[in-house]
Amino acid sequence: MxxxxxxxxxYILSVIGIGIVLLAWNLIHLDLADWINLLxxxxxxxxxxxxxxxxxxxxxxxxxxxxxxxxxxxxYGTEACILVIFFSILVEWVWYKLPWYIECFNISAYVIVIxxxxxIYKWANPSLELFTWVGVGSILIAMGVFTLLNHLLVxxxxxxxxxxxxxxxxxxxxxxxxxxxxxxCMGAGAALLWNSSPFAxxxxxxxxxxxxxxxxVPALERQSELDSKTGLFNAKFFSxxx
Numbered sequence: 001m002x003x004x005x006x007x008x009x010x011y012i013l014s015v016i017g018i019g020i021v022l023l024a025w026n027l028i029h030l031d032l033a034d035w036i037n038l039l040x041x042x043x044x045x046x047x048x049x050x051x052x053x054x055x056x057x058x059x060x061x062x063x064x065x066x067x068x069x070x071x072x073x074x075x076y077g078t079e080a081c082i083l084v085i086f087f088s089i090l091v092e093w094v095w096y097k098l099p100w101y102i103e104c105f106n107i108s109a110y111v112i113v114i115x116x117x118x119x120i121y122k123w124a125n126p127s128l129e130l131f132t133w134v135g136v137g138s139i140l141i142a143m144g145v146f147t148l149l150n151h152l153l154v155x156x157x158x159x160x161x162x163x164x165x166x167x168x169x170x171x172x173x174x175x176x177x178x179x180x181x182x183x184x185c186m187g188a189g190a191a192l193l194w195n196s197s198p199f200a201x202x203x204x205x206x207x208x209x210x211x212x213x214x215x216x217v218p219a220l221e222r223q224s225e226l227d228s229k230t231g232l233f234n235a236k237f238f239s240x241x242x
Contacts, residue, residue, distance in 0.1 A: 001101045008160035012105050015153065019108020022115050023082060030079040038080055041072050045088035050095050053215045062215040064208065066180055069114065070143060070187025074130070075194065078118030085110045105157065113149040117142040130192060143184040151177060183211075 001009065032038070045068040052063040065088060073081040086107055093103040122128070125138035155171035158164050166172050186204055193200040 001099065004161055008157065011157060011160055012101055015112065015157075016101070016104045016108045019104075019111045023086060023107070023111050026079040026082045026111070026115065027086075030083055034076065034080075038072070038076065038083060041068055042084045042087035044068050045084050046091035049088055049092040053212065062179070064183055064212065066183040067187035067190070067208070069110075070184040071191045071194070072187075073114065073118070073142075074139060074188050074191035078115060081114050081118075082111050085114065109150060109153040113146050113153065116149060117146040120145050130195060136192075139188045140185070143181060143188060146184060147177060147181045150180070 001012070004012070045065045048063050048065040048068060052061045068088075069081055069085060072084045089103055089107045089110070092098070093100075121138050121142035124141055125135050127134075129135045130139075151171050155166050155169060158169045158171060159166070162169070170176065186208065190201050190204040193204065
């Protein structure tokens with residue numbers, strides 16, 4: 001963190017501070033009546049982060065953790081979703097041994113955006129009914145808020161830390177935004193199906209496999225363009241570039 005600019009440090013620490021307050025507040029008010037189900041969801045989210053899919057660059061990756069987060073949010077509420085987020089990113093932290101401020105920022109950013117998404121969801125759907133147009137519409141709005149705010153928080157820290165604006169970093173590119181939003185919607189859809197019939201969730205899991213395998217394509221293409229010994233671009237890369 002010592003290599004970051006003063007503005008980046010202030011921003012990161014501010015987000016972490018707000019996130020810690022919201023995390024503590026929500027965990028205090030968490031109902032653990034369904035603790036076994038929450039543990040299972042936390043493990044699933046953790047596995048999705050541990051076995052994530054590498055992107056087209058060494059700094060990018062894809063994960064289906066958003067699907068688990070949205071499922072938890074719709075079924076058990078904001079507090080339970082925050083618990084699953086906290087648990088899964090702690091596992092990722094231990095597994096990949098990333099710098100403390102990166103994972104603390106990730107936890108805090110997710111906590112902030114899911115909390116705000118929950119506030120808007122309850123405002124738009126105070127009865128918390130799921131199987132009405134108001135219920136479905138409020139879920140879509142909440143997932144959209146989560147997606148855009150999450151990209152905004154990450155985009156700002158990339159701008160401050162690397163000097164890459166939104167356009168250069170591609171943080172608001174169509175594919176990453178729509179991927180996150182669609183995974184969230186799939187998780188919410190799985191939750192609705194679960195309330196109707198748990199077996200119907202299979203209808204979500206089958207296309208999820210297709211998405212997961214498709215996300216591996218950019219990394220595989222990149223690997224085919226690198227020499228396995230040196231890590232440098234090979235002849236295929238230069239021939240395809242012309």
